[in-house]
Amino acid sequence: MQELIIDINAICHTFSDGYVGIKNISVSISKGEFIILAGKNGSGKTTLLRHLNGLLLPDSGHISVNGHDVSKHLIQTRKTVGMVFQDADTQIVGDTVFDEVAFGLENLKVKRAEINKKVTLILENLNLFHLKDRSPSTLSGGEKRKLAIAGILVMDPEVIVFDEPFSNLDYPGTIQVLSTIINLNQSGHTIIIATHDVETIIYEATRIIIMEKGLIKEDGEPDSIVKYLESYGVKEPCSSKFGLGLQPWLP
Amino acid sequence: MLSAHLPACFFYFLILLLFFKKAGLNFFATLNSIKYFILLLFFIFIARALTVKGDIIFSLYDITITEQSLTEGFLVAFKFFLVMLTGLLFSTTTKPSSVKNAVQWFLKPIPFVPEKRVAVMISLSLSFMPVILKQAKEISDAQKARCANLQKNPVKRIIRLVLPLLKKTFISADRLVFAMESRCYNDDRTDPEFLPSGKEIPFLIGSFIISLSLAWL
Numbered sequence: 001m002q003e004l005i006i007d008i009n010a011i012c013h014t015f016s017d018g019y020v021g022i023k024n025i026s027v028s029i030s031k032g033e034f035i036i037l038a039g040k041n042g043s044g045k046t047t048l049l050r051h052l053n054g055l056l057l058p059d060s061g062h063i064s065v066n067g068h069d070v071s072k073h074l075i076q077t078r079k080t081v082g083m084v085f086q087d088a089d090t091q092i093v094g095d096t097v098f099d100e101v102a103f104g105l106e107n108l109k110v111k112r113a114e115i116n117k118k119v120t121l122i123l124e125n126l127n128l129f130h131l132k133d134r135s136p137s138t139l140s141g142g143e144k145r146k147l148a149i150a151g152i153l154v155m156d157p158e159v160i161v162f163d164e165p166f167s168n169l170d171y172p173g174t175i176q177v178l179s180t181i182i183n184l185n186q187s188g189h190t191i192i193i194a195t196h197d198v199e200t201i202i203y204e205a206t207r208i209i210i211m212e213k214g215l216i217k218e219d220g221e222p223d224s225i226v227k228y229l230e231s232y233g234v235k236e237p238c239s240s241k242f243g244l245g246l247q248p249w250l251p
Numbered sequence: 252m253l254s255a256h257l258p259a260c261f262f263y264f265l266i267l268l269l270f271f272k273k274a275g276l277n278f279f280a281t282l283n284s285i286k287y288f289i290l291l292l293f294f295i296f297i298a299r300a301l302t303v304k305g306d307i308i309f310s311l312y313d314i315t316i317t318e319q320s321l322t323e324g325f326l327v328a329f330k331f332f333l334v335m336l337t338g339l340l341f342s343t344t345t346k347p348s349s350v351k352n353a354v355q356w357f358l359k360p361i362p363f364v365p366e367k368r369v370a371v372m373i374s375l376s377l378s379f380m381p382v383i384l385k386q387a388k389e390i391s392d393a394q395k396a397r398c399a400n401l402q403k404n405p406v407k408r409i410i411r412l413v414l415p416l417l418k419k420t421f422i423s424a425d426r427l428v429f430a431m432e433s434r435c436y437n438d439d440r441t442d443p444e445f446l447p448s449g450k451e452i453p454f455l456i457g458s459f460i461i462s463l464s465l466a467w468l
Contacts, residue, residue, distance in 0.1 A: 050429070053433050055429050055432055055433055075435055078432075078433055078434070078435050079435070082433075083433045085426065085429070085430055085433075087423075087426060089382050089423075090382070090423045090426040090427050090430065091426070091427070091430040092378075093374075093375060093378065093427070093430070093431060094348075094378070095346060095347040095348040095351070095374060095377070095378050096346075096348065099348055103434060104434040104435060105441070106440045106441040107434055107435040107436050107437055107440055108435055109439060109440065109441050110441060111441070112441060112442075112444050115441060135378075135381075136378075137378070137381040137382065151434065152434070155434065155435075
């Protein structure tokens, strides 16, 4: 049996305007899993993701990451669970690619020499080192998304959560980001991706969770769930529709 | 600078032109980018020209233009122009991260000022300018696509642009807060790294000489 990394137990969250974000969600996530969190817009995917990183705290129920209660160990949680947001433009805070990746480590008061070493290593691993002095605003969509991933990776998280990682990306950008995500999972990171378009990644996933109106409606392996996707407003991949099963999206 | 006389202003202007050339900036393109500011300077010149007393050159009804008013109007407008050029030269040749680091260093000795927070705020403002300008362009284009340019009232046009832009900016700011929090943002951060370029001493000596020359002129 795989080791548990995130344990969500009966959490509910209602926003200040009375809108119910998620209701009575319970789910366990093991190390190394590749999970797709699918559902229509407004189904509660982003709200659930933000609880994993401690950006939102549940009104009731509790979440633990590596056995620690998220609400009591926020910094530890954010080091363990990195989050890549949907809009890379509003996530990037550095003036240069290098500064952007260094931001998280500076917040953790890591020594400058170690920051320089770690940032260089991550930039080289993600093939971004040649852009280190560029302003992030001048990068392509795919490069910006990879930069956002680098900014998270440098903090050495075990789980990486992506909110709609392929939105607004062209084909080469999508390939760049998808390859990076697959490599991360193969190197042992637990991946959780919230999306309403599963076609690109369903082949790589080990599990799909479908949400609707703040509730988990389905949870299982992609092969067993794929035929129910459209009943929850998520498009079934073409290959599955044409009877070819799940096919890899990367060429 | 603001109390300097005309020869000193011209000398400083020549130095600025030299720096523009050295920095590879097109001076006329820069003038084009500040054309509305130059229009404002023209109004400042007119206001001064009509209000300062002295030896009358021209008079019509109550309007009198004097030799002193023209000289003073030109001098005031020219000084503002030089301040603007200096600012532009500074912002185009200095990295936002250097500005941020310098602000943090200068504010450090001042008690009760959270220098690291102020530095991050300045850095964020500078790095978000391209995002805000891009959003403004998108909103403007979306409105032009629906013939908003037929509206001739400039106030209404500005309101139509500014309200959605403010809304987008606040939403982006909210997202930024989440993104920063998710990466453990706090005021107690690693200090910036100051890497001397080796040009500091010549720059200090040069600045001192220029300041002395301006004072003498």
